[in-house]
Every structure is written in structure tokens, then in C-alpha cells.
Amino acid sequence: MGALSDLFGPERVAVVGATDREGSVGRAILTNLQADFDGDVVPINPNRDAVLGLDCYESVASAPPVDLAVVVVPPGIVVDAVREAGEEGVEDVVVITAGFSETGSEGADRERDLIEVAEEYDMNLVGPNSIGIMSTPNGLNATFGPENAEPGSISFMSQSGAFITAVLDWANDHDLGFKDVVSLGNEAVLDETDFIREWGDDPDTDVIIGYLEGIDHGREFIDTAREVAEDTPIVLVKSGRTEAGAQAASSHTGTIAGSEQAYEAGLDQSGVLRVNTVEEMFDYARMLSDQPTPERDDVAVITNAGGPGVMTTDAIGDSRLDLADFSDETLETYGEMLPDEGNIYNPVDVLGDAPAERFREALDIALDDRGVGAAVIVAAPTAVLDFEDLADIVAEARAEHDAPIVAALMGGESTEAAAKKLQDAGVPNYFDPARAIRSIGALSEYRDISERAHEPPREFDVDRGRAREILERVEGRNDNSLGVEAMELLDAYGVPTPEGAVVDSPGEAESVAEGIEGDVVMKIVSPDILHKSDIGGVKVGVETDDVYDAYEDLITRARNYQPDASIIGVQVQEMADLDAGTETIVGLNRDPQFGPMVLFGLGGIFVEVLEDTTVKIAPISEPEAREMIDDIQAAPLLRGARGRTPADLDAVVETLQRLSQLATDFPAILELDVNPLVAGPDGVQAIDLRLTVDNDEL
Amino acid sequence: MGALSDLFGPERVAVVGATDREGSVGRAILTNLQADFDGDVVPINPNRDAVLGLDCYESVASAPPVDLAVVVVPPGIVVDAVREAGEEGVEDVVVITAGFSETGSEGADRERDLIEVAEEYDMNLVGPNSIGIMSTPNGLNATFGPENAEPGSISFMSQSGAFITAVLDWANDHDLGFKDVVSLGNEAVLDETDFIREWGDDPDTDVIIGYLEGIDHGREFIDTAREVAEDTPIVLVKSGRTEAGAQAASSHTGTIAGSEQAYEAGLDQSGVLRVNTVEEMFDYARMLSDQPTPERDDVAVITNAGGPGVMTTDAIGDSRLDLADFSDETLETYGEMLPDEGNIYNPVDVLGDAPAERFREALDIALDDRGVGAAVIVAAPTAVLDFEDLADIVAEARAEHDAPIVAALMGGESTEAAAKKLQDAGVPNYFDPARAIRSIGALSEYRDISERAHEPPREFDVDRGRAREILERVEGRNDNSLGVEAMELLDAYGVPTPEGAVVDSPGEAESVAEGIEGDVVMKIVSPDILHKSDIGGVKVGVETDDVYDAYEDLITRARNYQPDASIIGVQVQEMADLDAGTETIVGLNRDPQFGPMVLFGLGGIFVEVLEDTTVKIAPISEPEAREMIDDIQAAPLLRGARGRTPADLDAVVETLQRLSQLATDFPAILELDVNPLVAGPDGVQAIDLRLTVDNDEL
Known part of the structure; x- marks a missing residue:
């Protein structure tokens, strides 16, 4: 496969199945492509001469050479259309058409054929059942959705097409821009791991975000994400977390879900920042694309109001962050600077009569303290405070200091112009101080992820051959399981086990016991007897002289308890302390x-x-x-x-x-x-x- | 004290310390009162004839009779001003002036004087150090803040004045209205419990909300809140939850904070809905004032998009709610109604091509199922769905069914008009389905609170006199503590203890042991020896014949271990199994x-x-x-x-x-x-x- 950068950066795009029928997906895609795309758009449809003012071609073969084919023909002819594109050397394909593995066995067969063709021609194939892809640098909008993405440095993938539509609608209203967007669809060929790899290499992507309901190749995902996450933060919603949610996801995408415990471990080991809500996803993405990670987790709070200061401190207490302890020098400087009623200790109270300048001074003092890693400005409306002035001042501070700064201007309409200024300066503003603190927490978490040292797993010198032999003993068993009789397996892998062995005659039992210092423990070994002690199948502290008899007694007890039980023998083991x-x-x-x-x-x-x-x-x-x-x-x-x-x-x-x-x-x-x-x-x-x-x- | 309804419903208000000096608190209050108040406003200031166009009086005594005095004079003359009002029969006073217990010992003395005067004249006194009070039915705004409250049915109290200013600024921008608002200030006289009691009796208050950093009379609070919460939901932010937050709160309000564990228990036993963020406070308040509580916790999800449906299901899994299991009849009806690709199981997928009408039909079917207690509409933008139509339809359904309904229209600007319509119908709308689910959760939690049966504590027949005697034994002790020698205390209160006694001679030990069946346990009893077993100060399984010697041995060991230890004796006790x-x-x-x-x-x-x-x-x-x-x-x-x-x-x-x-x-x-x-x-x-x-x- 070629690099995925070609998928997002084509020069000529064919829409296979283009039409001008009102309300059709083909028309919607063509219209979206015509809107902003820097390259050429070529409609393909054997039944038309022109579509929406563009010359229409019978087939990809008869059209001028294209880099990307967007396929919207009916499901029955998708495979042929993709094959034709492959024959013409098209490396990148987006299959919009639904009706594949998500619909039943006929669809699944069709999807297998599609995969085969994609492999034959070594194609990068997105979908099927995708709403398409976008890439803002060249104005590419090859989706049939109602919204286009604004330019930015966040790249976004989603296994739910509706989620993309909803998020873009929202993001455009919240000044949030994207580099690439991809609707993953059924992931017949390209999946989340491929896009993480691509965006990890993409200098224009600062943050990767995604909505996933399942991850297909877990280990490959971990290895890829782990490497990418060293430089590029990955923020994911993995839904289907709860039992009910997993069931809903499974009926939605038709995939067998892994366990939530596995996902939790896997995503953590991958260095993914996992979030549960869309709000968190964007709060984190914005902060990670706009601000540096803090050198330390100690946060300074600068506020003009006691109550909100306490709420902010609580939020810090709830988070992975700490309330910074100021140096003596800082306290002294605050003492000189603040009015007597002000609080020089963190949270710093600049008082209700503070104009913006006093906030600025207090902020500078905090950020000059080496013990401070980040700062939050928490401001309630007062008669003397101009929120826009405050925003200017925070923006200046952000530019001058190398530490994250967030704001909680606590008001409604009166904060809007200020919030816009802050946003332009890359400083998020929230009414709720807790949300401001969480966004600093995301930076701190990502700092730890990016600094993780990934040691390769240690390779121990083990006896693989012996382990295999022991595992092969399962062949005769009808429940495919082994018990203590396989303890040597642990031995072969260097895990300490008590001295001893499983034997099947009283004489052997005696000779094993003779080799062991002190008394022994003896246990009946049978796959059919689970609660050995309940039937007297365990003897503790048996002296060597009594081992012969004890063996026979154990066998008799087992036989009496369950005449048809398969009895492997008796385990003779040193007494574990x-x-x-x-x-x-x-x-x-x-x-x-x-x-x-x-x-x-x-x-x-x-x-x-x-x-x-x-x-x-x-x-x-x-x-x-x-x-x-x-x-x-x-x-x-x-x-x-x-x-x-x-x-x-x-x-x-x-x-x-x-x-x-x-x-x-x-x-x-x-x-x-x-x-x-x-x-x-x-x-x-x-x-x-x-x-x-x-x-x-x- | 008179009823607090008079505090909020005065006919004539005096502003003691009224002035027209630009930027002064006195002017701000007078201006706010003049704006909307249905009654009369009387400025009091011996140095003016008129203030802001109103006749000014030298004193309360010389003015026409007033119901409420708002005091803004300097701290040194506040007590006199309040006394004068008291003499004139004014029952309700709001002291705006700061400089009392929050500022040190002089201020604390002043506050004590203030309390004395208030008690002498049996006055309802708010503050000092309050930004004032508001009551929307009569347009009363006796605060110096920049914002007035919009009318509504939520009553709001806060120990932080800045928090009120911030919240009103925000609320006015979010169509949230209030009945009464009070800035509690230092709570010299009236505190949170008084207002909860008042609003519990107020037919115009549907929900009580508050920001508190501390609660003064815990038991009274619990008893009052518990009774009020049966009919009126109480939603509180209690900040200072974390150790750092509690410290910040204590330096802010100067109160000794109780432990968070106590607050958590106390608020829970009070039936308070405790929230941690302002967002939650208002989400809960809105929902509780607009919608009924659900009869059961089973939620139906109606969506046009798989992914958001899964997220919603996860949110239900995280909450106290359950995903509803539809009846066979419901499933059958959905089967007939929905296109084949739709999902008839919960979450119901009405598909991406669903117009508003299909949502309505699906919603009605769900709410007609007796197994469904509430419903959430989750909608992604599509070409065929008109959000405003959907809002109309949800509003209709809300009016027709007796179950809570919330919406998550997932978009930005495109949802605004619809969200407004929903809000007018009392249906909250959130981008994030998790927030929608949480607001149903609040209703469910409140239902349980309002249904709690409050049994009085059972009164056991105990021996109080004997208990007192035992407790009095502490008098001789220098560490104020008692140990096993006080076991009879438990006995006096009917808590079973092993047979036995603490004795101080070997003979007594023997006679106690003789009265006990079987062997005994003997332990040295000394407030100075904490780890008895470490020094061999415990003997288990002592036969009666050995008790005499064992006693002496225990005493010797204790003396050897610590010659100056105070030794009370030896406990002789039956063996506990x-x-x-x-x-x-x-x-x-x-x-x-x-x-x-x-x-x-x-x-x-x-x-x-x-x-x-x-x-x-x-x-x-x-x-x-x-x-x-x-x-x-x-x-x-x-x-x-x-x-x-x-x-x-x-x-x-x-x-x-x-x-x-x-x-x-x-x-x-x-x-x-x-x-x-x-x-x-x-x-x-x-x-x-x-x-x-x-x-x-x-």
C-alpha cells in the first residue's frame, strides 16, 4: 500500500456513481467536492454525459487518470467498480456504499470479495459503509454529510458516521478545526491503527482524536499507538464500556467485543488518553494542540473570589494535580504586592476590587516560582474588572511564560468577547473551574505518557520444548484442561514450585517422598474432582513411612466418592510454608x-x-x-x-x-x-x- | 423571629447609609432597589436631603415605617444602626457591611454585639458581609451586584457573594429564573437551615439550591432538610471537599470545618442532592423544577444513529438507571413500525432517514410500555431531520406523557432554535447524551429521597446511671481515656460482652475465673501499655487452677517492661470463640x-x-x-x-x-x-x- 498521505492529498478524484438526482448520496458527494477542493473532480456514470456541470465519463478507464476513487454505486457492483479502479492504477479508494458485513451473510461475502480485490491491487481502501473522508489543507470533502470541517491541526477518525456529522456541526460552532477526518465504516481494509500510524507521521496533525466501538488487532494497535503517542497525543472515546453499552455496540457494528478489562489495559498500555464524553474529547484536544505540557503538577490559582477559589482547590484535589506550595520569596512578593486583606497563599485572592492588572502581576509572580507548573485564573464578575482586559493580559502571559494557563471567567454573556480573545490565544475558558483544571490534568497525563520509557519485554531462558510436551498431555483429556500434574510447566518457565511430583503408584509416591526433606502434602489428582479437601482428598504433614498407605487411602476415597472419576494419580509435594x-x-x-x-x-x-x-x-x-x-x-x-x-x-x-x-x-x-x-x-x-x-x- | 417570608416580601425598604457617591455600595443598592421593586424605597442618611431623587431621612425613626432595613454604614456604626431599626420595630435586616468576624478579633467582638442586638429585638438578620437579597415576585433587588435575577421557581442561597454574582450573570444568559436569592454572609443570625425551612414552606419555591462551605448546626440542618426534602428538592454544592479545599475554605470563611466524612454522611442523611459543579447544580435544578420523577429507573433510548446510541447506553450503565427491557408487545409494535434495518431493541434505532414523525411514533410506543420510566431522544443531524420539528414533537410528548423526557440533539448552531423550543417545554437538551442521562438520574435519586421513610431512632432500655458512673472513673486519669476496665459501659447499654471482670488481686482473679465455665483469657490492664501481647501481657486458655499464678506473672511482666506504668489490674474473661x-x-x-x-x-x-x-x-x-x-x-x-x-x-x-x-x-x-x-x-x-x-x- 502507498502512504495514506496520498489518500488525503489527491489531485484528481473520481466519484464513481456520480449523479445529479436530488437527495442522492452521489450528488451530495459531488457537491461537497466541488465546493472547496483544490484539485479536479471527475464524475463517473455510464448513463450521463455531464453531472452538475462537469463532464461525466463512462468508466474510470475512460476518464483522465485519477488518484482517488470515491465509490457510491449500488452494493452489487461495488466490487467490480473497485476492481476497475485497481486495474487503472488507482491506489486510494473510499467506498461509501453500505450493504456489506453489517447486513448479514450475503453482505459479508461481498466484503470478503472487496478485501480480495483491494489486496490484489494493493489499495488503500476506506469503508465500505463510510460517510467519506475530508482533508482541509486541499479543501477535500469527499463525504455526503451536511457539514465541512474547518482547517486545524486535529485529525479525527470515527467508527460511527453519525458521530462525525454531529461533531462537525458542533465543532464549527465552537471554532475547532481539523486536518483530516475519516469515517472508518466497516474497516474492511484500513482500520484505526493505519490512521494512527499515518497521522503520527503527519507534521500537520498535532492531536489525533477518535470515536471507536472496537479495536481489531489489539497488539498491533498497542505497538503503533505507543510509538505515535510519544510525539502526538491520541485522545479516544472507546464506547461500549459498560455491559449494556458493549451489547449495544455489538448489535450496532456486528463485531465481537473484547472485554472492557482488556480494552482498559490495552488503551492504557498504548498511551491513549481515554475519555468518556465528547466534551472531554474536545477539551483535551484543544488544550493538547494549543499548550505545552507542564514541567510539574503544581498549580497556582489566582482568583478575585473566595468561594470559586475553594471550588477550584477541590477540583485540584480531585485531579492528578496538586495545589502549588509557594516559595518564601513568592510569598514575600505577594505580601508586598497585594492589599492586606488579600490571600498570599495559594489560592491567591487578589480581592473583589482587583482590576485586570492586579491579576497579571499575581500571575507573573506565580509563574516565576519554580515550584509552579501551571496556572488558572478564576474570576467572578465585579464592578472594576473588565473581562476583555483580563483576557488580553492572560493572552500576554501565555505568550511570555512556558507553562500552561487556563481561565475560568465565571459569567454568561459578559464573558463572551473575552472568551473569544482567550481562545484565539489558545487559552481555554470555562465557567466551571473544575473543567479548567481537568484540561491541565490532560496535559500532565500526556507529559507522563510521552516520557514513558518503553522497555522491551525481558526474554527469559526457558525450556520451551519441555513446556510443549507438558501442554500436549491435554490431548487425551476431554475437558481440555490440566491441573497440578502440569506443575512442571511452571518449572520449565522458571517459576518456583515446591519439590515433588504427580505419581500413579504407592511405590513411586514413597520414592518421591524419600527425596523430599521432612513431611509431605499429598493430594488426589483428578480433573473430575474439583473440591479435593471436601472428600478428604488432601493429606497434610504425611511422614515418609506413611506415604505408601496414604496413597492407597486417597485413591480409595476418590473411588468411593466418584466411581467413574478419571484419576490421574496423587501429588506428593514438600510442605509449603x-x-x-x-x-x-x-x-x-x-x-x-x-x-x-x-x-x-x-x-x-x-x-x-x-x-x-x-x-x-x-x-x-x-x-x-x-x-x-x-x-x-x-x-x-x-x-x-x-x-x-x-x-x-x-x-x-x-x-x-x-x-x-x-x-x-x-x-x-x-x-x-x-x-x-x-x-x-x-x-x-x-x-x-x-x-x-x-x-x-x- | 417573624417568618422569613416578610424578609423577602417587604412593602417599604430603608437603605441605611444610602448615598449617591459614584461607585459606592450604598448607591448601587439604591439603584438596584429603584429598578424593579414594587414597594417603596427610603434612603436613610443624616447628611443628605435627597438621594437619587428620593427624599432622604435622618434616621429610621424619622422615616415612614419600614419592614426591611438594608444596612451599608461603616462597620463601627452598624450595631447602632441595627439597634435603632429594632427600636422602631423593624423585624428584618440585611447587613451588607463587611469587617466583622471575617477580619479578626475586633470584628468578632462587633459581630457578637450585633447578634445580641438582633436577639434583643427578635430580628431576622442576614449577614453581615452579605451582598444582599433578592426576591423576584415583587422585584426586590437589595444587593449591590451588577445583575438582577430573572423570575422563576428556584430559590438560591450562597455563602460566597462572588458565587452569586457569577451564577446570576451565567443564569440570565441561560434562561434560568429564581424566586429568592440570599447571600448568607457571615451568618451571624440566619443561616442555611433557616432558609431551607423558609423555602420548604414557600409554595413559589420548587427547588432549593445553594453553595455552602460549611454547615453550622449539623443536627438541626439534618432534621430540617430531611423534612423539607420530602416535598422540595435541595441541591447543594458543599465545597471544601478535599483536604486542600477544606483548608482554603477555612482560610476563606474562618470557620472550623467539620470532616468531609461527616459532611458526606450528614448531607446524605439530610436527603440533599449533593453536586460538585455549577453545571450539575443547574442541570439538576432545572430538571427537578420542570419534570416529574420517574416511576421506575428503566430508560428508553430513541436514536437515529448507532454510535450515539451506544454512548447513551454507556451513560446509563454508569448511572443509577437501567436500559429498559421492552415488553413483547412493544417489540412487536416496533417491528411493524420501523424499517427492516431499524433496531427494535433498546436503544431503538429509527435510522438515519427518520423524519421527526418517526421519532414521535417511536417515543409514544416506548412511553406506553409500563416497563419504561423515562425516555431520551438522541439525534444526530441528517438531511431529512428537522430539529425544530423534532423539538415540537418532543414537547408534545412531554405534555401528553407522565414520564421524564430529555433530549440530546447532537449539533451546534443547527440545534439552537430547537433547543430553545425544548427549553420552553421544560425539556433540557444537551449535546452530550451522558449529561442528559445524568439529569434523569437526578430525578430518580430525588424520587428515592422523597419516598424515604424516616423512622425515629429506637429507644433502648439502658442503664444510664451505671454508664455515667463508669465514665466518671476517667476523672483520675491523665489521658482522659478508659480501656477494657470500662467494658461494663457496654453492658449497661446492652451490648454483649464476654463474661468476666477487671480485678486487682490474684484472689479476685481466681474467684472471677471460678464463676466462668471453661478456661479464661487474662490480659494486663494499663493505660500505659498499648501493645499488650508484645510484652507477654496476654494469656489465652488459662485453667482455673493456674489463674492465681498467671495474675502474678502478668503483673511482674508489666512491671519489668515499664516500672512506672500505671497498672489498673488484670482482665479475666471467658474465652471468646x-x-x-x-x-x-x-x-x-x-x-x-x-x-x-x-x-x-x-x-x-x-x-x-x-x-x-x-x-x-x-x-x-x-x-x-x-x-x-x-x-x-x-x-x-x-x-x-x-x-x-x-x-x-x-x-x-x-x-x-x-x-x-x-x-x-x-x-x-x-x-x-x-x-x-x-x-x-x-x-x-x-x-x-x-x-x-x-x-x-x-
Whole structure:
């Protein structure tokens, strides 16, 4: 495929299916293209000589050479039209026509044919079922929507066409401009990842925003977005977050949704700024395109009113930001500058009689304090304050200082002219101070994202061959699962397990026990018996001399309990010192979109009652594994809260990485639970295991 | 005091300190009063004959009789001016002048004098340090602010004057009207509770809103607000929520803030709808004044666009509401009505080619379903949809159905005329569907508040005299605290404790042990030794024969550990069967604003690491005690999660109420912790106790 920049920067565009029929999509697109496009527009329609004053051609072949074909013919002839364009060397195609995979099996077949043709001719294909694309630098509006985008530096993609129409209608009314806009449609060929990659390379795109209901190739998305996000912020609404929403999204786009937990992890690992509302999407986008990231999270509040100052401070308390602590020098300067009743501590109260100049002085003092990373001006209307003067002054300060500044001029109509001035200076203004603070929070969050060090996952020296052998043991099982008898799998991947083995005769049991120092634990091993202790299938503290008898007793109990149970044998294991550590759970899982995931949590009530677990998409790096520990609420218990011995966190972190490698190496592992993994002061030990394997993937 | 309705409905108002000096507060108030007030305005100023064309009087005494005096004279003569008004029989006074308790000790003295005068003459006094009051029915604007309120049914109070100015500026631009407005100022006499009471009785006030930084008489506030909220919704911003915010509020208003946990509990028990932003405050107020509460929480979504439908569904998932499940009949009707590609399931997709009429039909079908409690119209701009037609149709539906309806017309300028029409019909319109859903959520929350059954706290038969005797034992202690030796206090209030006693001789220990069946637990009792087990100060499972020696051993250990420790004796107690129950913590605490509070949580890590506790202001009713259990995250453990024996929740609930009564009966108890209270399957038992007592309150 050629670069996507050609898709947005064509010189001649063919509208295949152009018509002048009133109310038709073909006419709407042609009209939109004629409006502002710098290049040529060529209608294609075998039944017309001219359309809307332009010469019309029978086919792409008979027309002058075009770079981009916009296809609006009926669904049944779309594939032929695209093929013809391919034959003529057209590399970029937008298929507007609906009636493909979104409509049922016939449509899905048609979409497969379309993909085949696009691949054959190596085409960049947008859609089908797209409302089109826009690119403001050359005035390209190849959509059938009622609105065109204003020029700007935000590039915007959406899986919902209606969302684009709604957003443009709104954005044009709010002075928000775009570079490129794309309605992704069914994403038969090009998807969100392709556009993120393209816009990451595009010097004219400052911020990427998008509305997505699903992500197709999770791992590719993470890798691409992560790289792009280092320089270009990506702000996304991923809807279908809630169970009901996911169901609605699935019936809307027909895709199988991945789990919200996977999306949350995947988007976080991608460095995407995830927002839930359109308002936040644009607040963030505007701020990220207009202002620098703060060097520190300490915010100065300059206000002429106590109450709004308190509300702003609350908003800072709710956010990732902090209320700045001024230096002694700053306090002294404020002391000299402000009237006696003013407050020199943050939030700085310049008082109700402050004219704009006093705000400016106070703002300069704050921003000269090295302990201040950003500032917010919060102003209530007073008799002496001219909002427009204040706006001029804030705009000047913004130009002179290298820190983010936002404003909350708290009024209605009286603030409008000032707000416009602020906007022109790239300073957002909100009635609500909380929204102003959130927009600084977005800059701070993006600073952390852009500074993230992406370490590659560590590669451990493991015994893959042995692991495969153990996984292959599942072939005889009818439930595709393995239990403790597969503990060697962990051994092969370097996860510590107690000494011992699963045996199928009393003699073997005895000889295993002889090799173990001290008493042993013995457990019945059977895929059919889940609650072993309930039937007396677990014996703790068995002396070596008693092992032979204990073996036979365990087998007898199992037989009595369930005569038809498949019994694999008995596990003979050294006694694990559970008191010496905290029980954790480490698991693997597989998401349809994002692939393998690693799960971590504390055992027992923490997982089952408090649902205090965290997941990340595998493979994970060491810093990511470390973050997983921070992510759980119960983390202080591992660190030694309440007089506990601190657990060996390095060993937990290493185990998470080793299992991440196992999940990546063997796509056949559908689910795996190490429960518990006991984390003691000098290492970890896996006590029990359960996994499910997909035979076909082995 | 007279009714506050006279404060807002005077016939003749005196401005004491009236002047025509440009830029003065006195002139501003007089000008505002002259603008729209239906009654007479009388300037009072000994140095003028006329002010702004009105005859000016030397004093209130020499003027025609007035109902309301607005005082703007310098702080030094405010008290005299108010006294003079009192002498003349003026019952209602607004003191605008600042320079009272907000400025230091001299001002505080002045404020005390002011209170005294107000009490002497039984006056309703607003302020001092207030920007004034407004009441739209008679055009009263006795403030010096730049804006007047538009008429409406919302009454508004604020502890921040600037907040009023800002909000009015904004509200007038957003067609939001008010009945009364009051700037509370320093609340020397009248406070938030007085106005809530007044507006609760006012037939012209539909919704009460307010901005508060503190609440002065917590219990009175709760009792008043609770009663008012049954019929009139109260929506409040209580700022100073965060630690930094509380600090800022305290330096702003000079009040000692209560704890946020107390405010949260108190506002919740009051039935206040607490919001964090101005936007929410007005979204809620508008909705509550214009629309009925929904009979059920199931919402129907009618949309012409898949993506926005999904976002709306997510917003419902985030809220207290549910996506409605349509009846078979409804689905059938939709099947007949909608084109084949439409979605008959909720969210209903009427498709991109839907004209307004199709929305109307779909809306009617949804609202005729008994399973639907409210509806939201979500519409993206399309070629065929006229937003104004849609607005007309939604307004009609609103008039015809008895369920709340909100709209999210997703566009900019193109939606303005329609939004205006909707607003006139009392239907809010937001670009963001999430905001629309939140406003239905407010109605649902208020429905629950208005339906709350307020049971009086149960009165238990307790031994108050004995409790007092035990509390008095603190008199000799230098740390004002008591420990296990005060366990009888719990006994006196009917909270089960293990059999046993604190003794101070080995012989007594033996005789107590003889009276107890089975072995006993013995613990050293000393206010100076906190970690008893660390020094071997606890003996478990002591046989009766060994009790004598054990006593002496415990005393020796304590003496060796800390020779100067004050040793009260040894507790001899029956063995509590801790395995049979779950350790909980029940505590009492005292908030400066709200008074006694009851705390509940699970013991150990739940309190110390997970901070999973809940509080309520005492006294609590039985339903409130029961709610406390529901409020903690770990509640499932008490109910029998993970194969545990369910705890006797009734016994826990009763204990919470008995301790609530103890806290209310004895204001001297500053803090009390029963830790643990073991909750077993057949009751509870308090195992350990610690309390702090205020000697002076005994």
C-alpha cells in the first residue's frame, strides 16, 4: 500500500456513481467536492454525459487518470467498480456504499470479495459503509454529510458516521478545526491503527482524536499507538464500556467485543488518553494542540473570589494535580504586592476590587516560582474588572511564560468577547473551574505518557520444548484442561514450585517422598474432582513411612466418592510454608481483540469478594509488571502493612514476566491460574495450577 | 423571629447609609432597589436631603415605617444602626457591611454585639458581609451586584457573594429564573437551615439550591432538610471537599470545618442532592423544577444513529438507571413500525432517514410500555431531520406523557432554535447524551429521597446511671481515656460482652475465673501499655487452677517492661470463640459541626489497609444502621461469602443503634472504639474497648 498521505492529498478524484438526482448520496458527494477542493473532480456514470456541470465519463478507464476513487454505486457492483479502479492504477479508494458485513451473510461475502480485490491491487481502501473522508489543507470533502470541517491541526477518525456529522456541526460552532477526518465504516481494509500510524507521521496533525466501538488487532494497535503517542497525543472515546453499552455496540457494528478489562489495559498500555464524553474529547484536544505540557503538577490559582477559589482547590484535589506550595520569596512578593486583606497563599485572592492588572502581576509572580507548573485564573464578575482586559493580559502571559494557563471567567454573556480573545490565544475558558483544571490534568497525563520509557519485554531462558510436551498431555483429556500434574510447566518457565511430583503408584509416591526433606502434602489428582479437601482428598504433614498407605487411602476415597472419576494419580509435594507469605493469584487469559493477558491479585477474599485484580496485555515489560502490583488496592499488604513481613516483590515481578512470556509463546493456552502463588520474604512458590488448552493451536 | 417570608416580601425598604457617591455600595443598592421593586424605597442618611431623587431621612425613626432595613454604614456604626431599626420595630435586616468576624478579633467582638442586638429585638438578620437579597415576585433587588435575577421557581442561597454574582450573570444568559436569592454572609443570625425551612414552606419555591462551605448546626440542618426534602428538592454544592479545599475554605470563611466524612454522611442523611459543579447544580435544578420523577429507573433510548446510541447506553450503565427491557408487545409494535434495518431493541434505532414523525411514533410506543420510566431522544443531524420539528414533537410528548423526557440533539448552531423550543417545554437538551442521562438520574435519586421513610431512632432500655458512673472513673486519669476496665459501659447499654471482670488481686482473679465455665483469657490492664501481647501481657486458655499464678506473672511482666506504668489490674474473661465470627469495628466519634457519629467496618486489614469504613451522624434509625452494613465493600463477608457462616446482622444492627444512643446520651464521649466486635452466627460480642472522655462535659 502507498502512504495514506496520498489518500488525503489527491489531485484528481473520481466519484464513481456520480449523479445529479436530488437527495442522492452521489450528488451530495459531488457537491461537497466541488465546493472547496483544490484539485479536479471527475464524475463517473455510464448513463450521463455531464453531472452538475462537469463532464461525466463512462468508466474510470475512460476518464483522465485519477488518484482517488470515491465509490457510491449500488452494493452489487461495488466490487467490480473497485476492481476497475485497481486495474487503472488507482491506489486510494473510499467506498461509501453500505450493504456489506453489517447486513448479514450475503453482505459479508461481498466484503470478503472487496478485501480480495483491494489486496490484489494493493489499495488503500476506506469503508465500505463510510460517510467519506475530508482533508482541509486541499479543501477535500469527499463525504455526503451536511457539514465541512474547518482547517486545524486535529485529525479525527470515527467508527460511527453519525458521530462525525454531529461533531462537525458542533465543532464549527465552537471554532475547532481539523486536518483530516475519516469515517472508518466497516474497516474492511484500513482500520484505526493505519490512521494512527499515518497521522503520527503527519507534521500537520498535532492531536489525533477518535470515536471507536472496537479495536481489531489489539497488539498491533498497542505497538503503533505507543510509538505515535510519544510525539502526538491520541485522545479516544472507546464506547461500549459498560455491559449494556458493549451489547449495544455489538448489535450496532456486528463485531465481537473484547472485554472492557482488556480494552482498559490495552488503551492504557498504548498511551491513549481515554475519555468518556465528547466534551472531554474536545477539551483535551484543544488544550493538547494549543499548550505545552507542564514541567510539574503544581498549580497556582489566582482568583478575585473566595468561594470559586475553594471550588477550584477541590477540583485540584480531585485531579492528578496538586495545589502549588509557594516559595518564601513568592510569598514575600505577594505580601508586598497585594492589599492586606488579600490571600498570599495559594489560592491567591487578589480581592473583589482587583482590576485586570492586579491579576497579571499575581500571575507573573506565580509563574516565576519554580515550584509552579501551571496556572488558572478564576474570576467572578465585579464592578472594576473588565473581562476583555483580563483576557488580553492572560493572552500576554501565555505568550511570555512556558507553562500552561487556563481561565475560568465565571459569567454568561459578559464573558463572551473575552472568551473569544482567550481562545484565539489558545487559552481555554470555562465557567466551571473544575473543567479548567481537568484540561491541565490532560496535559500532565500526556507529559507522563510521552516520557514513558518503553522497555522491551525481558526474554527469559526457558525450556520451551519441555513446556510443549507438558501442554500436549491435554490431548487425551476431554475437558481440555490440566491441573497440578502440569506443575512442571511452571518449572520449565522458571517459576518456583515446591519439590515433588504427580505419581500413579504407592511405590513411586514413597520414592518421591524419600527425596523430599521432612513431611509431605499429598493430594488426589483428578480433573473430575474439583473440591479435593471436601472428600478428604488432601493429606497434610504425611511422614515418609506413611506415604505408601496414604496413597492407597486417597485413591480409595476418590473411588468411593466418584466411581467413574478419571484419576490421574496423587501429588506428593514438600510442605509449603504458607505462613511465611501472602497468597497471590497470577493468571493468564486470552482476549479476542488483544490476545494474551496477564492477571494479578491477592488470593481469597481479595479476588472473590473485593474483585481487587489487575490485568495487562502480554507481553509485559518489567516496569509494566511492577505497575501491576501498584494497581491493586491490597498492595500495602505485600509491602509489609500491619506488621507483615514484606514479600519479595522482585520475585513476583519476575513471575509475572515469565508467565507473560509463556502466554506469548503458546497461543494454545486459553486460560491459566496459579492459585495460590505464595509470595514470601525470600521468593515465591506456585502451589496449585489449572489451565485450559486449545488443542488446535498446539 | 417573624417568618422569613416578610424578609423577602417587604412593602417599604430603608437603605441605611444610602448615598449617591459614584461607585459606592450604598448607591448601587439604591439603584438596584429603584429598578424593579414594587414597594417603596427610603434612603436613610443624616447628611443628605435627597438621594437619587428620593427624599432622604435622618434616621429610621424619622422615616415612614419600614419592614426591611438594608444596612451599608461603616462597620463601627452598624450595631447602632441595627439597634435603632429594632427600636422602631423593624423585624428584618440585611447587613451588607463587611469587617466583622471575617477580619479578626475586633470584628468578632462587633459581630457578637450585633447578634445580641438582633436577639434583643427578635430580628431576622442576614449577614453581615452579605451582598444582599433578592426576591423576584415583587422585584426586590437589595444587593449591590451588577445583575438582577430573572423570575422563576428556584430559590438560591450562597455563602460566597462572588458565587452569586457569577451564577446570576451565567443564569440570565441561560434562561434560568429564581424566586429568592440570599447571600448568607457571615451568618451571624440566619443561616442555611433557616432558609431551607423558609423555602420548604414557600409554595413559589420548587427547588432549593445553594453553595455552602460549611454547615453550622449539623443536627438541626439534618432534621430540617430531611423534612423539607420530602416535598422540595435541595441541591447543594458543599465545597471544601478535599483536604486542600477544606483548608482554603477555612482560610476563606474562618470557620472550623467539620470532616468531609461527616459532611458526606450528614448531607446524605439530610436527603440533599449533593453536586460538585455549577453545571450539575443547574442541570439538576432545572430538571427537578420542570419534570416529574420517574416511576421506575428503566430508560428508553430513541436514536437515529448507532454510535450515539451506544454512548447513551454507556451513560446509563454508569448511572443509577437501567436500559429498559421492552415488553413483547412493544417489540412487536416496533417491528411493524420501523424499517427492516431499524433496531427494535433498546436503544431503538429509527435510522438515519427518520423524519421527526418517526421519532414521535417511536417515543409514544416506548412511553406506553409500563416497563419504561423515562425516555431520551438522541439525534444526530441528517438531511431529512428537522430539529425544530423534532423539538415540537418532543414537547408534545412531554405534555401528553407522565414520564421524564430529555433530549440530546447532537449539533451546534443547527440545534439552537430547537433547543430553545425544548427549553420552553421544560425539556433540557444537551449535546452530550451522558449529561442528559445524568439529569434523569437526578430525578430518580430525588424520587428515592422523597419516598424515604424516616423512622425515629429506637429507644433502648439502658442503664444510664451505671454508664455515667463508669465514665466518671476517667476523672483520675491523665489521658482522659478508659480501656477494657470500662467494658461494663457496654453492658449497661446492652451490648454483649464476654463474661468476666477487671480485678486487682490474684484472689479476685481466681474467684472471677471460678464463676466462668471453661478456661479464661487474662490480659494486663494499663493505660500505659498499648501493645499488650508484645510484652507477654496476654494469656489465652488459662485453667482455673493456674489463674492465681498467671495474675502474678502478668503483673511482674508489666512491671519489668515499664516500672512506672500505671497498672489498673488484670482482665479475666471467658474465652471468646473468635473462629465462630467475623471481626468488625464499631466506633463513635464527634464532629465539630454534626456532633456524634457512628462508625462501622470490618476489623484488621479492612480498616487499616483498605479503609473500608462507613459513618453516619447519630442518632441513627434502624434502616440507617442497616444501610451502614450495605455501605462497606466487605459486606458480602458478613453475609456468608466464600463459605463463611453468615453473621447475625440483626445483632450488628442493634449494636450500632445502642452505641448511637450511648453517643447521644453522653456528649462527654469524644471517641470510642469497640475493636473487635465479633459478629458470629448467633449474635455479637464486644472483645475490647477504648474510649476518650471530655471531663468537662460529664
